[in-house]
Amino acid sequence: MDERVGPFRARAGQGAEGVVSDLRIEGVGKRFGDKVVLDGISFAAPRGEILALLGPSGSGKTTLLRIVAGFETADSGSIRWGDERIDRLRPEKRDFGMVFQHYALFPHMSVGENVAFGLEARKVPKREIPARVAAALGRVDLAGFEKRRVGEISGGQQQRVALARALAPEPRVLLLDEPLSNLDPTLRERTRRELAQTLRRIGITTLLVTHEQEEAFDLGDRVALLHRGRLDQIGTPRELYRKPATRFVASFMGRASFVRVDIVDAREKPSPMIVVSGPGLWPGATLSLAQGGFRSREKADLWLRPEMLELAESVEPPPLLSGSLLAVRFSGAVSYATVALPTGEEIEVLLPGEAPALGETVSLVLKAGAKPWLFPAEGAE
Numbered sequence: 001m002d003e004r005v006g007p008f009r010a011r012a013g014q015g016a017e018g019v020v021s022d023l024r025i026e027g028v029g030k031r032f033g034d035k036v037v038l039d040g041i042s043f044a045a046p047r048g049e050i051l052a053l054l055g056p057s058g059s060g061k062t063t064l065l066r067i068v069a070g071f072e073t074a075d076s077g078s079i080r081w082g083d084e085r086i087d088r089l090r091p092e093k094r095d096f097g098m099v100f101q102h103y104a105l106f107p108h109m110s111v112g113e114n115v116a117f118g119l120e121a122r123k124v125p126k127r128e129i130p131a132r133v134a135a136a137l138g139r140v141d142l143a144g145f146e147k148r149r150v151g152e153i154s155g156g157q158q159q160r161v162a163l164a165r166a167l168a169p170e171p172r173v174l175l176l177d178e179p180l181s182n183l184d185p186t187l188r189e190r191t192r193r194e195l196a197q198t199l200r201r202i203g204i205t206t207l208l209v210t211h212e213q214e215e216a217f218d219l220g221d222r223v224a225l226l227h228r229g230r231l232d233q234i235g236t237p238r239e240l241y242r243k244p245a246t247r248f249v250a251s252f253m254g255r256a257s258f259v260r261v262d263i264v265d266a267r268e269k270p271s272p273m274i275v276v277s278g279p280g281l282w283p284g285a286t287l288s289l290a291q292g293g294f295r296s297r298e299k300a301d302l303w304l305r306p307e308m309l310e311l312a313e314s315v316e317p318p319p320l321l322s323g324s325l326l327a328v329r330f331s332g333a334v335s336y337a338t339v340a341l342p343t344g345e346e347i348e349v350l351l352p353g354e355a356p357a358l359g360e361t362v363s364l365v366l367k368a369g370a371k372p373w374l375f376p377a378e379g380a381e
Contacts, residue, residue, distance in 0.1 A: 022046050023068075023173055023205055028077035030063055030229075037063050039229040040077070045173075050199055050206040052220030056252070057211065059226040062177060065209045069175050070094055081172060092122070094173075097166030097204075101178040103158055105150050105165075111137070112146030115165045122169050136168035137161075140198050155183050156191040163198065174199075176208040180215060192218050213253060217241075225249055243290060247375045250303045255336075257347045259302045259321070260377060268292045274374075276302070280341035282318050282363075290371040299377035306336055306350040308370040312363035319363035321347060328355045339364060 023045040030038040038060045045051045053061040066072040068079055070091030079087040086094050097118075105114050115133045124132065137143055140160040150158060159179060166174060179195070180188045196219050199206055210216050216223045217237040224234040225248075233245040244250035251258075261276040272292035276285050287302075294300060312319040323341040328351065335351040339362060349364055356362055366372070 022082065023207075024080040025064070025068070026078045026080065028064065028067060028074045028079070030060070030067065030072070030075050036229050038067075038074070041226075041229075041231050042077075043224055043231065043234050045205055045207065047205050048203045050196075050208060050219055050221045052208045052210055052216035052223045053226060054210055054213065054216040054220075054223050055226035058228075060229040061209045061211075061226050064226070065175055065177055065207060068173075068207060069096060069098055095169075095171050096173045096175055097169065097171035098175045099159075099162045099166050099177065099179050101181055103162035103179075105158060105162060107150050109150065110146065111142070111148045111150065111153065111161050114150065114161055115146075115168050118165050119168050124169070132168050133164075136164040139167060139202055140164045141194070154187070156187055156194065159183070159191055160194070160198070163195070167202065167204070172205065174204050174206045176206060178209055178211070180210075180212075188215075195219065225252065227252075244303070244373060247301070247303075247378065250373060250375065255306050255348055257304045257306075257345070258375075258378075259304065259341065259345055259347065260343065261300055261302050263294055263296055263298045263300055266294050266296050266298075276300075279343045280321050280323055280345070282320060282322065284318065285320050287320075287366070288371050290373050294374055300374045301377050303373040303375060304347065306348040308367055308372060309347070309349040309364045310367055311337075311349065311351070311356070312365040319365045322361060322363040323347065325356055325358055325360050325362050327358065337362075 025044070026042050028038055028041045041064060053064060055061045063072060067074050067087070070089065074087060078085055106117070109117070112133050115136055116129050119129050119132055133146060134143065137145055140163050142157065142160055142164060145153070145157070150161070153161070180192055183191055192215055199219070208219055220237060222235060223237055223240055225232045225240060227248050233240055233249045240249060241253050244253060250256050259278070259280070261278045261281065263274050264277050265275040267273045272289040274287050274289060274294060276287060277283070321339070321341065323339040325337060326340040326346065327338040329336045335355065337349050337351050337355055339347045339349060341347065347364065
């Protein structure tokens with residue numbers, strides 16, 4: 001067995017013939033009154049995958065998780081585990097484990113009693129419970145904590161107790177609802193790292209709801225980005241960051257700037273390339289793109305990340321943009337400069353060293369190998 005697979009992944013979803021199944025969300029829709037909260041969401045989570053449901057407040061990610069858990073009912077669509085349709089089952093019959101945002105631990109109980117609670121609710125024979133509790137605590141590196149009181153352990157340890165309680169019944173799928181949101185930043189980073197190691201060691205299929213991009217990137221094998229009840233894109237963190245499918249994905253995932261350009265010339269072969277013009281752009285500015293499909297004489301919005309750009313030391317080779325240095329923001333190991341273009345648009349660029357004086361005119365060049373993205377011009381006539 002693959003060491004990363006672990007005991008849970010080997011048993012999760014096995015059918016009568018031993019074929020391991022996926023969790024499948026198919027066309028799930030939900031309304032609250034006139035408000036569409038989920039609009040035909042579909043995706044599959046292969047066994048053992050950690051899938052992060054990411055999006056801003058109101059995107060529908062928590063509602064989707066609650067529908068998967070059985071706490072809400074979808075208006076349309078279905079949820080399946082392999083060939084079994086499970087959205088018709090009561091929550092306790094779905095064999096899913098849930099870790100809530102505030103953990104929902106019982107403060108009057110010991111750590112061991114908290115973990116045992118779910119086993120008792122599922123009518124596990126009493127003689128089996130101590131061993132199951134010890135095994136679950138061992139999986140989250142809390143062996144020997146059975147007698148501790150919940151109030152005597154740290155926030156990160158409480159999070160792991162909640163995880164152990166969810167894992168003790170050996171569920172098919174683990175559901176995590178903003179599990180780190182109530183921790184302070186330092187503890188959140190350490191606990192996130194521990195949680196990632198634990199989940200990958202155990203190998204259980206996991207749906208994680210979060211509004212934090214860094215959390216989704218650290219924990220998720222893939223990320224599903226929801227926006228206004230729709231699934232804008234699903235893929236690896238690298239895919240969403242480097243190849244955004246929509247303008248929302250481009251702006252939500254990390255820092256991004258958009259510059260309106262006129263496409264003077266567009267070529268598809270041997271690789272996508274365009275010549276662009278516009279205020280702030282150097283004459284004849286030529287770009288290699290990460291995607292094709294644009295035509296000459298179109299308007300488009302050029303998407304740039306700060307790390308794609310650097311300050312030009314000369315005009316050879318010709319820079320891409322020029323503008324006035326508006327601000328510099330120190331951010332520890334790096335700094336970000338904001339450059340104002342003649343149009344009023346602002347561009348962020350990563351600064352590895354000292355910045356010029358504010359108000360000075362600077363030129364920006366694409367770093368070697370950087371391939372920006374184009375989107376249809378927003379609001380163009």
